[in-house]
Amino acid sequence: MPTNEPSQHIVTSYDQELKRLRAMIARMGGLVExxxxxxxxxxxxxxxDLAAExxxxxxxxxxxxxxxxxFSVRLLALRQPMAQDxxxxxxxxKVSQDLERIGDYARNAGKRAIVIANQPAFSSMNGFSRxxxxxxxxxxxAIDALVNDDVARADEVWASDEQVDDIYNGIFRELLTFMMEDPRNITAATHLLFVAKNLERIGDHATNIAERVHFAVVGENLPDERPKADVSAYAVVRAPE
Amino acid sequence: MPTNEPSQHIVTSYDQELKRLRAMIARMGGLVExxxxxxxxxxxxxxxDLAAExxxxxxxxxxxxxxxxxFSVRLLALRQPMAQDxxxxxxxxKVSQDLERIGDYARNAGKRAIVIANQPAFSSMNGFSRxxxxxxxxxxxAIDALVNDDVARADEVWASDEQVDDIYNGIFRELLTFMMEDPRNITAATHLLFVAKNLERIGDHATNIAERVHFAVVGENLPDERPKADVSAYAVVRAPE
Known part of the structure; x- marks a missing residue:
C-alpha cells in the first residue's frame, strides 16, 4: 500500500497526538492526586517538611x-478536529484548568499544615484522611474516565459526590465545637475548616471533570441537578451557654 | 464588487460571530459582577430576600x-480559526469557566448571608464592602479587557490583586478576634471567614482572566510570579489568655 503511506502516516501521527494529549492529562492528574x-x-x-515539599x-x-x-491549541490549529475529537x-x-485549581487547593492545604503543626491538636483528624x-x-x-473514554466510570464519579458532602458536614460541625471548647483552638480550627472546605471543593472539581468527560464522549450534558448534600453553608452550631 | 460579495459575506458573518462571542462573555461577566x-x-x-434572589x-x-x-465549539469546527482568533x-x-466558578462563590455567599442574618452582628462589615x-x-x-482586546487594562488588573489580599488579611484577623471574644460569635464568624475567602478567590479568578486576555492578545504569557500578599494561610492569632 505504498500510495496510502503518506495519508496513513498523517492519520497515525494525529492519533499519536491525541494519545499524547491524554497522557499529559493522566500525568497532570497523577501529580495533582x-x-x-x-x-x-x-x-x-x-x-x-512534607508540607513544604x-x-x-x-x-x-x-x-x-x-x-x-x-499542545491543544496546536492540535486545533493544525488538525482542525471535528465532533468527538x-x-x-x-x-x-477545561480539565487542565480544574486540575490547576485543585493543585492550588493542595498547595494551600500544605501552607496551612505548616501553621497547624504548632497549634493545639484536633482529635478527629481521621475525618480528613477519609x-x-x-x-x-x-x-x-474522573481522570481514568477521560483517558479511556469511559462514560460509565464518569457517571459513577458524578453520582458519588454526596458522600464527600456528608463527611465534610461532619467535620464542619466538629470543628465549630472544637473552637467553642477553648478559644486557643480557634486558629487551628479555622485553618482546618479551610482545608476541609478545600477538600470538598476538590470533590466538586472531580464531579465537574466527570461531567466534562460525559459530554466529550456522548456529546450531551448530564442533567443540571446532581445529588448534592453540602448543607454546611446553612449550618448553625450553638455555642455552649 | 459583486465578485467579492460571497467571500465578504462569509468574513462579515465570521466577524459577527466573534463579536457575538465577546458579547456573550460581556453578558456573563455583567451578570456575575x-x-x-x-x-x-x-x-x-x-x-x-436579596440573598435568596x-x-x-x-x-x-x-x-x-x-x-x-x-458556541465556541461550533466556531472552532466551522471556522477553523487561526492565531489570535x-x-x-x-x-x-476558559474565562466562562472562571466566571461560572465566581458565580458559585456568589451563590455560596448568598446562602451564608441567610444564616448570618440571624446571628450576632460583626461590627466591621465595611471591610467586606471594600x-x-x-x-x-x-x-x-478583566472582562472589559477581553471584550476590547485591551492588554494594558488586563495588565493593570493583573498587578492590582495585592490590595485585595491586604484587605482580606485584615478581615481574617478581625474575625478570629471576634470569635475569641465570645464563643457565640463563632458560627457567624466562620461563615464570614468563608465569604471573605470567596471574595479573595474571586479576585484570584479576575487575575486569571487578565492573564488569559494578555495571552490571547499578545500570544505570550505574563511572568509566573505576580505581586501576591495573601499570607493568611500562615496567619496565627493568639487567643486572649
Missing part, C-alpha cells in the same frame, strides 16, 4: 496546564 | 457557560 494525598498526610502527621511542587502543575493548553481536546483544556481518600478516588476515577 | 455585588449587599444589610439566579450563569462553550475563542471558553467593590472592579476590568 499525589499533591492532595501528601498535603493531607502532612496535615494529619504534622509533617512540615507540596507547596514547592505546585509550579510543576501550573507548567503542565500551560503545556496542555499550548474536538470535544475531547476542549475537555482536556475525606481526602474519597476525593482522590473520585479524582482518579 | 451583579451576583458578587448583591450577595455582598445582602450580607452587609442582612437582607435575606442571588442563590436562585445562579442557574442563569451555568446556562451561559454552556451556551458559550457550545483561535486564542480568543479558547480564552472565552473587598467586594475591589474584586468587582478587577473583574469588570
Amino acid at each position: 499525589q499533591q492532595v494525598a501528601e498535603s493531607t498526610r502532612a496535615l494529619v502527621r504534622r509533617d512540615t 507540596v507547596v514547592a511542587r505546585d509550579g510543576e502543575i501550573d507548567a503542565l496546564e500551560r503545556e496542555i493548553e499550548q 474536538l470535544r475531547l481536546i476542549i475537555a482536556c483544556m 475525606l481526602a481518600h474519597l476525593v482522590q478516588e473520585n479524582l482518579k476515577g | 451583579q451576583q458578587v455585588a448583591e450577595s455582598t449587599r445582602a450580607l452587609v444589610r442582612r437582607d435575606t 442571588v442563590v436562585a439566579r445562579d442557574g442563569e450563569i451555568d446556562a451561559l457557560e454552556r451556551e458559550i462553550e457550545q 483561535l486564542r480568543l475563542i479558547i480564552a472565552c471558553m 473587598l467586594a467593590h475591589l474584586v468587582q472592579e478587577n473583574l469588570k476590568g
Whole structure:
C-alpha cells in the first residue's frame, strides 16, 4: 500500500497526538492526586517538611496546564478536529484548568499544615484522611474516565459526590465545637475548616471533570441537578451557654 | 464588487460571530459582577430576600457557560480559526469557566448571608464592602479587557490583586478576634471567614482572566510570579489568655 503511506502516516501521527494529549492529562492528574494525598498526610502527621515539599511542587502543575493548553491549541490549529475529537481536546483544556485549581487547593492545604503543626491538636483528624481518600478516588476515577473514554466510570464519579458532602458536614460541625471548647483552638480550627472546605471543593472539581468527560464522549450534558448534600453553608452550631 | 460579495459575506458573518462571542462573555461577566455585588449587599444589610434572589439566579450563569462553550465549539469546527482568533475563542471558553466558578462563590455567599442574618452582628462589615467593590472592579476590568482586546487594562488588573489580599488579611484577623471574644460569635464568624475567602478567590479568578486576555492578545504569557500578599494561610492569632 505504498500510495496510502503518506495519508496513513498523517492519520497515525494525529492519533499519536491525541494519545499524547491524554497522557499529559493522566500525568497532570497523577501529580495533582499525589499533591492532595501528601498535603493531607502532612496535615494529619504534622509533617512540615512534607508540607513544604507540596507547596514547592505546585509550579510543576501550573507548567503542565500551560503545556496542555499550548499542545491543544496546536492540535486545533493544525488538525482542525471535528465532533468527538474536538470535544475531547476542549475537555482536556477545561480539565487542565480544574486540575490547576485543585493543585492550588493542595498547595494551600500544605501552607496551612505548616501553621497547624504548632497549634493545639484536633482529635478527629481521621475525618480528613477519609475525606481526602474519597476525593482522590473520585479524582482518579474522573481522570481514568477521560483517558479511556469511559462514560460509565464518569457517571459513577458524578453520582458519588454526596458522600464527600456528608463527611465534610461532619467535620464542619466538629470543628465549630472544637473552637467553642477553648478559644486557643480557634486558629487551628479555622485553618482546618479551610482545608476541609478545600477538600470538598476538590470533590466538586472531580464531579465537574466527570461531567466534562460525559459530554466529550456522548456529546450531551448530564442533567443540571446532581445529588448534592453540602448543607454546611446553612449550618448553625450553638455555642455552649 | 459583486465578485467579492460571497467571500465578504462569509468574513462579515465570521466577524459577527466573534463579536457575538465577546458579547456573550460581556453578558456573563455583567451578570456575575451583579451576583458578587448583591450577595455582598445582602450580607452587609442582612437582607435575606436579596440573598435568596442571588442563590436562585445562579442557574442563569451555568446556562451561559454552556451556551458559550457550545458556541465556541461550533466556531472552532466551522471556522477553523487561526492565531489570535483561535486564542480568543479558547480564552472565552476558559474565562466562562472562571466566571461560572465566581458565580458559585456568589451563590455560596448568598446562602451564608441567610444564616448570618440571624446571628450576632460583626461590627466591621465595611471591610467586606471594600473587598467586594475591589474584586468587582478587577473583574469588570478583566472582562472589559477581553471584550476590547485591551492588554494594558488586563495588565493593570493583573498587578492590582495585592490590595485585595491586604484587605482580606485584615478581615481574617478581625474575625478570629471576634470569635475569641465570645464563643457565640463563632458560627457567624466562620461563615464570614468563608465569604471573605470567596471574595479573595474571586479576585484570584479576575487575575486569571487578565492573564488569559494578555495571552490571547499578545500570544505570550505574563511572568509566573505576580505581586501576591495573601499570607493568611500562615496567619496565627493568639487567643486572649
